[in-house]
Amino acid sequence: MVSVFEVVLQITFWNPFILFSIGVPAALLNAIIFIGIKTFRRSSSTYYIVGQSLSDVSVLLILLLQIVPSTPSSVSSIACKLMLFFLQVTVSIAVSFLCLSAFDRWACTSQSARIRQLSSIRVARRVFPIPFILWSLVNIPFLVYCDLVPPTFACWFTNDLFMRIGTLFFVSNSHCSSSSDCSYTVWIVDIS
Template sequence: MSATIISTFNHATSYSNIGGGFFIFLAGMIGNILNIIVFTSLKTFRQTSAAFYMTSASFVNIFQLVVGLLSRILITGYNIDPTKTSSFICKARQFTLITTMLMAFSCMCLAAIDQYLSLTHPWRHLCTVKAASRFIIAIFVVWILHGITLFIYSDVISIEGTGQTTCGLLNTGFSIYYSRFLFPVLLGVLPLIIRVSFGILAFVTVQRLSKREVPVVRLERDKQLTTMVLVEVAVDVVLTLPYSIYNHWYSGSVTFNDSVSSAVNQFIIALTRVVFYGNFAVAFYIYYCVSSRFRKQLAYVLVQMHLRYWPDHELKFIREKIIQQIANYRLIMLFFK
């Protein structure tokens, strides 16, 4: 009986890693690319600092999905793990994985903060694309410098008593920081607290502005951006908390002595990890569902701007064919003369 249960959970774990992982990966790649197209193609978004942060997050999300999720699918789903044998790949993956996670969550936090500050007169001067680009560069430099420690302390290490190797941390103190603060706090509750707090503040401020004489276009834009940020925060809370609570607070303090509980634990870890990667994949679909402005601009970009050149190409092709046929006809006529 226990063998059947273990086999069932092992299959469920494999399906979560491969099926769920590829679904999140493909949905995330498509969504982030569409985000970049919309936010960079239209002047309305190019001149908005909150949209600049969202665009930056989309770029980073693509790196995170490739380096983090796709490599995780290969490691856990297909047992292809070069980090166990190559010191450089081990170091590079840890550096890129954690650095891009911190960058992505920072962009999301900055978007929430920016949306609130843009609604308050004393701080509105900080909400420009120029200022946003400086904040992004500064925070990216900080996380790259932070990632150097990961590159230094990560390496291929031997697992005692098994003869196997794994990619792990060499320094005990840094390992404690990694498991007790980096993941549960910097990549867990802290970004959520910042985003929830400023998202609620922005929502309250927008409601207050709606009672004043504010230009309709600007008010509608602020309402939709605030809704996009706030709903994304709510969804990310649901996606992040299960992984943070179970993997970094619960499973680390519990010992699983029998095979069944160990199989169940591996399944929950795999499932919550895949759900966690949804943070880097769902933004586009949230924006599309909650913002009519975003839907209209997506349709404008895809239909009118990016698909409009097809008729021109077709006309050019037909015109070239006609010219070629006329030239051939003239050659034939000359030949018979």
């Protein structure tokens, strides 16, 4: 007889693969549709939707890499730093594009003509690179203050102050001892 614990372990193990196999094709189709259809290309929201779709694909790829046991993030210091950095950057970029898309839809329906001017392809082209630049700069401390921490050599923070601040927003599965017991957790630390 199968226990509930075994079922939960199986779901925990296979869930990321299922999300990856559904999420990546969906995000890529989303980007292809918005780029391919001429009507959508004339909308300023297309820039933000395509940017979010590509960021979502990147997030799913990084999460899948973290789950695979042969990934060198727990072996190489550079891989550890880059994995955490790119995970933080891509998640932040995806959320930024979601917010920009919502702002664009709000601006195009505004009663004010000045606000409606913010919903244009010209503005979208200028705003599009800002999330990439902003979040790459904001997340540089992950490259500096994250490394393999002994005795378990888990990829985690090396600076106490950055750990107290960084864990407020950090989504991680670095507490996994093997791929079968991984679950994603939002770590929240009271810094008072």
